Every structure is written in C-alpha cells, then in structure tokens.
Amino acid sequence: MSNKNGFSSVGRALVSKTRCREFEPLNPCKKINNSMSAIIDYIRDSFEELRNNVSWTPRAELQRLVVIVLVFSVIFSLAIWGADTVLSEVVGFYFQLING
Numbered sequence: 001m002s003n004k005n006g007f008s009s010v011g012r013a014l015v016s017k018t019r020c021r022e023f024e025p026l027n028p029c030k031k032i033n034n035s036m037s038a039i040i041d042y043i044r045d046s047f048e049e050l051r052n053n054v055s056w057t058p059r060a061e062l063q064r065l066v067v068i069v070l071v072f073s074v075i076f077s078l079a080i081w082g083a084d085t086v087l088s089e090v091v092g093f094y095f096q097l098i099n100g
Contacts, residue, residue: 057065
C-alpha cells in the first residue's frame with residue numbers, strides 16, 4: 001500500500017533493495033542532471049550570490065581587525081613562551097633537587 005509520495009507503508013525502509021532495476025522502488029529514483037552546463041550554472045550562480053547577496057566587511061574595518069588579531073596572537077605566543085620557560089626552569093630545578 002503506497003501513499004501519494006511513493007513511499008510504502010509505515011515501518012518499511014524508504015529505499016528499494018532492487019536499486020531501480022526491475023521492480024517499482026519504495027522511494028522512486030530521481031534522475032540527476034550531471035551535465036557540464038549544470039555545473040557551469042552552479043558556479044555562475046555562486047559568483048552572483050557572492051557579488052550581490054553577501055555583505056562584505058569594509059576594508060578599513062578589516063585592516064583594523066587584522067591588526068588586533070595579530071597583536072593578540074603575538075601577546076598570547078609570548079605568554080605561552082614565558083610560561084614554558086618558567087615551567088622548564090622549575091622542572092629542571094626539581095630534578096636537580098631529587099638527583100642530588
């Protein structure tokens with residue numbers, strides 16, 4: 001018993017084990033257009049969406065944000081380097097204490 005969407009009764013899988021060969025599948029196969037023109041249309045539509053629908057950050061604000069990220073990256077890397085140096089000295093001192 002099929003409903004209007006082509007699916008079988010409740011509890012059965014939505015795919016057919018015959019994979020669209022001989023019998024009517026539970027979820028009818030759809031033909032996919034894999035032509036080159038479809039790919040070109042997709043790329044063209046993507047560029048059009050990037051041009052018309054995406055709101056880009058103004059260049060001045062982008063430069064300001066890049067500088068902020070770079071400054072904090074340098075500060076954070078110096079903090080990690082300092083913590084690593086201090087902990088290395090502490091561990092070295094500890095091993096000198098236990099080894100005599």
